[in-house]
Amino acid sequence: MPKIDNILAILWMLSSGEKITAKQISEKLEMNIRTVYRYIDTLSTSGVPIISDTGHNGGYTLLNHFIEAPLFFDFEEQTSLFHAAVFAEEAGYYGGEALNRAISKLSKHSNQEQEAKINQHFNSLEVISRFSSLSKAGFLNELELSVADGYSVKIHYDKSGEKQLKFRLVDPYRIIYWNNKWYVIGFCHLRNEIRSFRVDRIESLMPTENKFEQPENFSASDFFMNNLLPTIEDKEEITTLIITGGNRALEDICGHWFLGHYLHQRSSDQAIFLLEKDILHTYIPYLLLPYGKSIRVTEPISLKERLVEVLSELINFHQN
Amino acid sequence: MPKIDNILAILWMLSSGEKITAKQISEKLEMNIRTVYRYIDTLSTSGVPIISDTGHNGGYTLLNHFIEAPLFFDFEEQTSLFHAAVFAEEAGYYGGEALNRAISKLSKHSNQEQEAKINQHFNSLEVISRFSSLSKAGFLNELELSVADGYSVKIHYDKSGEKQLKFRLVDPYRIIYWNNKWYVIGFCHLRNEIRSFRVDRIESLMPTENKFEQPENFSASDFFMNNLLPTIEDKEEITTLIITGGNRALEDICGHWFLGHYLHQRSSDQAIFLLEKDILHTYIPYLLLPYGKSIRVTEPISLKERLVEVLSELINFHQN
């Protein structure tokens, strides 16, 4: 961080009117405290009316709140903010309106040369929307407010694809974005436990005035991933799955959102996974079918048999 | 007079809105004029929108907009910028360093009250990284520079999963982010045509000093999607594909990144697609297999037969 940026940051901190210590400044700006003292001295010498108190409850304040330190970004910083907005848009971020406002403000604060440079680099990248017929998740804005302010919501949730008549009261803890989908995690009063809900399957949503307490030290991502991936608990049930095939197909399989978690070892022509027998026979066959003949199951034999079994069933199914 | 004092003095002079020449600045601050030019450059590079006019009646001014309305973001705008940065990070954006700088500057410009509000809303959302064993695409930074400045690159590309000894000279037109993967589109001198390359398959990359001209009115996304999705050109070859099944499976299929493009009509228990016979018999069988018995091909009969054919081949394959 250049010196001028840090000097201006200190100015801005002081302008907020709060008393602040040199230690706090040094931590926030990640500077040596001796440098903080120097910069304060520089600002003081330059005429900024800084008041300094020693001892307990010491720190710095400004005599008046008349100093305004301007905020500006160099072209790289601006370009990266613009690009970040594009990624958020592609994800269907609910705060798009505020984001557009911010981006608009930013774009009005460059001269022509800066603008040309920013455009040059902004246009280097194009984010293509991944096709999705899922309508933009409709209740994200309401959900976010309920999460932030801690109010329960009443929802109609369409889990099985069939209409349900029962409302659920949910304390929404957090919104999750994962694998191009939006979820909300919260305490479901209908099931009396923490659940996650796909936002695009919420049929209706009503805010309530029921205030709830957010749980402390709740890790939404831990809960979410634990529910998604059955945890491996009993070491005796672990089976080795060995798949051989071309580099490309193996690469794809090892990067699969589900199976990738169970990867144990990889070489150029084979991949070894460790997972439970249950998972092996229920999920894996269908997961492997799209790879056709570009991969082969080497072990276990039981999975090869299960594969053939599944294929036979499908033949019968599609012939009737 | 320390440098910081003079820099700030120039900034306040410009803030007055009057046009001022470098000579005037140098006299007033008793500095060499070369140093004035340097300081102006420093401020410009840092993002201060200085307008400079050469010749008679020349001099410096600040962008009017900046004087009237210094850059300021409310808590919603700030939160949305912070969230946008998280989405960019999840995508593996190459400009993360500049982005972190920008975010850092932003967070230093909040007072304590704003900060509490921003944290409250920022923590409403959590973006979970989609598992991917693909290493972060290593050459994005070099690529971006070559794209922006218009210089060819020499790459080793690993398309088939086998090592290749031949370098390719590529004029990189644009970087693409699509479906959680990074690509570069450009003119390949080896193939003498425009090609797209997956960045994680680039084995090595060397900048060159060969300057090329960016084509005008080149739409990277048009090129990219046209190559990905075979265009439907001859209306006589169009076939109707009808799939029946449960709401959930249909929903998934209609949202598929490939097949979704060909969706013609949808009801609660069936979906109708229009596409070419070729595509139908080569890609669609493998694409439908993971859905097992939750869907059924109603039309055309030829695809039902093709499905059974594929299944039979797979049985033979997996039994040996």
Add this chain to the structure above:
DNA sequence: AACTTCCCTGACGGTAACTGTCAGGGAAGT
């Protein structure tokens, strides 16, 4: 009174940045 939390300063050595000078280029106005 002792201790802790605060602001504060000088000195040092390494090193990074800064400065003025010189030379040259281009845009805009008279």
Add this chain to the structure above:
DNA sequence: ACTTCCCTGACAGTTACCGTCAGGGAAGTT
């Protein structure tokens, strides 16, 4: 054609900056 402006690179000398270490004093708490 000339003048007034902004602009840049290169060079050598020099100055400033930074973190570390040591030390001092004021204010509050126990």
